[in-house]
Amino acid sequence: MKTKALRPYLEAPAATLLVVIAGFITNRENPCFVDLRLHPFLFIVIFIASWYGALPGRFAGTISGLAYVAGVYYREGVYSPRLIFEFNTYFLPVVFLFAGALLGEVRERFKQKELAAERRAGDLEEKFRAAEDHIKVLKYTNAELGTAVAGNFSTFSVLYEAAKKLDTRDRGEFFRAVD
Numbered sequence: 001m002k003t004k005a006l007r008p009y010l011e012a013p014a015a016t017l018l019v020v021i022a023g024f025i026t027n028r029e030n031p032c033f034v035d036l037r038l039h040p041f042l043f044i045v046i047f048i049a050s051w052y053g054a055l056p057g058r059f060a061g062t063i064s065g066l067a068y069v070a071g072v073y074y075r076e077g078v079y080s081p082r083l084i085f086e087f088n089t090y091f092l093p094v095v096f097l098f099a100g101a102l103l104g105e106v107r108e109r110f111k112q113k114e115l116a117a118e119r120r121a122g123d124l125e126e127k128f129r130a131a132e133d134h135i136k137v138l139k140y141t142n143a144e145l146g147t148a149v150a151g152n153f154s155t156f157s158v159l160y161e162a163a164k165k166l167d168t169r170d171r172g173e174f175f176r177a178v179d
Contacts (some may be wrong), residue, residue: 008059012048013063015146019032025116029090030071030075032071032074034075039092041065041070041096045060045061045100048100049101049107052107053107054101054102057100057107058097060102062096064096065092067095069089072089122131
């Protein structure tokens with residue numbers, strides 16, 4: 001895998017870890033900002049999914065969701081069955097995962113449309129180059145015809161004389177006109 005392909009898979013955990021560290025610095029009892037509704041993890045998911053695409057968006061949503069659930073369990077301090085079945089414990093992680101998947105799919109569609117537009121632009125450039133070459137050939141041919149026929153007055157005079165002699169139907173006159 002290229003380094004560029006690995007970037008989102010390194011950025012998502014790193015950003016999540018930075019948010020958790022900031023949470024530990026500001027509030028040791030609630031390091032994952034569990035009480036916030038507009039959660040910092042959501043911004044991470046939105047950024048990764050909208051920048052890199054579907055699979056990295058899902059990965060960022062999963063990492064953020066796991067970190068959020070771990071933060072909920074850390075804040076409670078007791079691992080009780082009540083927490084496992086509570087709606088608020090898993091609502092935001094599902095939102096993270098859904099946002100990552102949805103925005104990632106939107107980004108993938110834009111990437112596909114961008115590649116299709118680039119291919120069409122390349123095809124059009126190729127057609128324009130071919131048309132320019134064709135125009136150059138036509139201009140050259142036109143110039144050659146202009147110098148060969150239109151520029152040569154004797155050609156017109158020979159044709160005119162031959163046409164005039166055709167009226168007489170005399171072969172000898174016709175051949176003298178062509179010479």
